[in-house]
Amino acid sequence: MTPADRTVDVVVAGAGYSGLQTARTLVDAGLDVLVLEARDRVGGRVLTEVTPSGAVVDQGGQWIGPTQDRLQALADEYGVSTFPTYLDGANLEVRDGSVHPFIGLVPTSDRDGSADTVATLLDLDLLAQEVSPTHPWDHPDAGALDRITLAEWVESAADTQTARSLVATAALAVFGCGPEELSLLYVLSYAHSGGSMSSLIRTAGGAQERRFTGGAQQMALRLAERLGDRIVLDAPVVSVSYTDGGTGEPAGVMVTAERRGADDGRSSWRVAARRLVVAMPPAVQGRIAFDPPLPGSREQLVQRAPMGSVTKIHAVYDRPFWRDAGLSGQVVADAGMLRATFDDSPEDGSHGILMGFIAGAVDRSSESDGAAGRQRVCLEELARAFGPEAAEPIEFVEQRWSAEPYSRGGPVAGLGPGVLTACGPSLRMPVGPIHWAGTETASVWSGYIEGALESGERAATEVVATLDGTALNRATGLDESSGQ
């Protein structure tokens, strides 16, 4: 067997927030850690970019809300401030092609439909309280709840088409999936992990409450600085061979990554470790070859946990002109390319930015429109809501997560019927020396940055618990002064 190019205690595959938090926790425990990241950057599904005009745009995860304490602590640690998502004035509802202003969470143009929506959301929230975020398959009716989709449930739970449409819009914005793609059990478990479905879709008091001044990737960049050369970028893990220790050999892994050489050619690089933490969505993990093969339930889970489909667009203007008309920038639409928009302008209003999601089947089928076609439709829809000025942005940027090979979609995996009850335990269950992190495995705020951080802590804790005390007694903790 080819010897290892390097030997460490733990390899972490993936330098999104979950991988970074895993690595940080392991290093703090005194372990020798190497993080292999496929991209040329850290942050995973969180990416902050600056447009040519100087506008800061969060192309991926961007918000922080109440009870997301790990993320708040990280922001505090690195001195990154937050500010409230702009919410003054009226939101807009687009229904049957007409635009109606409303205040609060639920559109009010069809009052009976809106009342029905509130009642339906309450039913969903109360049901979610009964479902464990970590062991949803233990619910006494798990089989029945996992047999139907959210769409099937809402068809019978709601009395009106308005309520069904608003629940669909919520599903698209939260999961990047239509309600017909999602298991009800999965939705309930996911919602409970963040409090309730209402908390997930709220701005004030919910998941979209605040933003980070300067963008949400900053804490990842600072964590990476702190980890220093323990992170290797441009090094996708392609295969893993492992032994679980059952044959008398010590449990361990040999991780093969591809690295780009000086001549831009790829070469294999082998790292031996006592443990591996895979910190990525199941669908991305599915591209790594394992020897021996992973257990069948894990392989099946990986094939049945597809990523949601989402493209995030930002239309950048020289100022947030919609505020002059008393509008918040938030749109909820019952059809079209953009089902939800937000005011993503910087706190000082130095640019006006409208952000929107193209999600689910519409995102997938918009492939044939191309970037120019999507931009044209998005601007038409923004102009319908906010007036002709919206059709003339100074910049328009889109981030097509479905075409990102190391995300394969976003914002999160969307599990269909039958997956959690059959394969759910495989989501977190270690396989020999291999442990699983990533926001999909989180027990709190699954699908969010907070969940990524929690999953990293949990995976690191598992690893530490399985290793003997030898490594833990070594003084290899982080040296803040050297940036290592």
Place this chain on the structure above:
Amino acid sequence: MATAEEIAEAYADWQERCNANTRLARMLRGWERTVHLVATDTGEGFTIAVSASVLSDLRSGLVDQPDLVVSATSEDFADLFWGDLNPSEKYLSGEIVLAGSSEDVMRLDAMSMVAFLDQ
């Protein structure tokens, strides 16, 4: 500022509408709770009971152990019961405060919104 009599009059109107609302009756099924209302400006207290999907008459004073406590100005209570005020907006701004278990708060939030929308 609204007097206790004005709040009682507004509540009686709200109570009648709520108890005639079949969607609300469905939402309140199995939810037996005592709710205290505290007017933050006048210091007056009121008690409502919800039982068998029916809202009781408004009682003066804070009676029995509450499951939920709602704090707001007397004016906001009167406006809420007359249907002149969007409760969600007031909860979000913190002008109306609900204290209780998360499930009870969730349910009261939703029922007050449905009562507002269904009028």
